[in-house]
Amino acid sequence: MLQQETKNEIAATLDEAAFSATATGQISQNQSFDLADAYAIQAASLDRRHGRGEKLTGFKLGFTSKAKMEQMGVHEIIWGRLTDRMAIENGGQLHRSKHIHPRVEPEIAFLIGRPIERALSVDEVAGYLEGVAGALEIIDSRYENFKFSLEDVIADNCSSAAYVLGEWQHPTTDVVNVSIEMKINGELSQAGSSSAILGNPLAALAEITRILSEQKIIIKAGMIILAGAATPAVYVNAGDRIEGTFTGLGGVKLTVK
Ligand code: OOG
Numbered sequence: 403m404l405q406q407e408t409k410n411e412i413a414a415t416l417d418e419a420a421f422s423a424t425a426t427g428q429i430s431q432n433q434s435f436d437l438a439d440a441y442a443i444q445a446a447s448l449d450r451r452h453g454r455g456e457k458l459t460g461f462k463l464g465f466t467s468k469a470k471m472e473q474m475g476v477h478e479i480i481w482g483r484l485t486d487r488m489a490i491e492n493g494g495q496l497h498r499s500k501h502i503h504p505r506v507e508p509e510i511a512f513l514i515g516r517p518i519e520r521a522l523s524v525d526e527v528a529g530y531l532e533g534v535a536g537a538l539e540i541i542d543s544r545y546e547n548f549k550f551s552l553e554d555v556i557a558d559n560c561s562s563a564a565y566v567l568g569e570w571q572h573p574t575t576d577v578v579n580v581s582i583e584m585k586i587n588g589e590l591s592q593a594g595s596s597s598a599i600l601g602n603p604l605a606a607l608a609e610i611t612r613i614l615s616e617q618k619i620i621i622k623a624g625m626i627i628l629a630g631a632a633t634p635a636v637y638v639n640a641g642d643r644i645e646g647t648f649t650g651l652g653g654v655k656l657t658v659k
């Protein structure tokens with residue numbers, strides 16, 4: 403268990419790495435720390451963002467599909483926090499120079515319609531939704547070579563960097579068998595199915611209600627939840643045009659400047 407002062411120092415290092423778009427070494431190479439420490443560092447790094455005026459907009463899950471677990475070598479579900487500064491409008495631009503080594507991945511997003519304070523079952527979660535959408539997430543590990551341990555990536559707010567939401571669809575729209583394609587510059591880069599996300603993205607939503615209610619964190623109405631990518635993530639370069647298509651949910655576009 404780390405001292406609070408040490409957690410704050412690590413949080414500052416990660417926050418500055420993100421802010422200056424400069425990679426830093428893995429924390430786990432100099433320090434042993436546990437999952438509780440890792441989430442406390444994440445919270446402290448978010449406090450720094452809130453101090454600069456950023457607002458919490460929701461939460462994301464990570465490593466909810468085999469494809470992601472295998473790509474990154476981490477096999478546990480993780481969660482992180484999203485802020486308004488990370489939101490990019492559909493069709494908008496990502497500034498490559500503001501990031502270290504950004505990657506993009508297709509996601510399913512949920513818009514929460516009423517507060518959630520307890521663990522909900524997969525059958526219950528649908529009743530708390532105001533919308534569902536396709537999304538693109540930009541992840542940008544603050545660690546050199548995009549390499550990390552489970553604790554490292556949690557402390558680094560699960561590599562969260564930016565997200566683009568598609569148009570919200572009615573909450574009863576099927577999200578279980580959505581075919582997902584991600585094209586870069588018109589060429590198919592990744593293809594998958596939303597069923598790769600814990601068999602059903604609503605299961606990811608149920609999972610985060612369980613995790614956050616244990617942490618006494620309320621998911622407020624209007625918040626967004628990203629269920630985790632169904633496919634591996636792909637590096638992006640300046641000039642790239644990225645397009646996610648999600649059968650029944652529509653498309654999401656992003657260009658990299
Ligand atoms: C960690 C973030 C994982 C997902 O959707 O699985 C994630 C990473 O891969 O750097 O966002």
Ligand code: MG
Pocket residue numbers: 462463464507509539541628630631
């Ligand atoms: Mg993701």
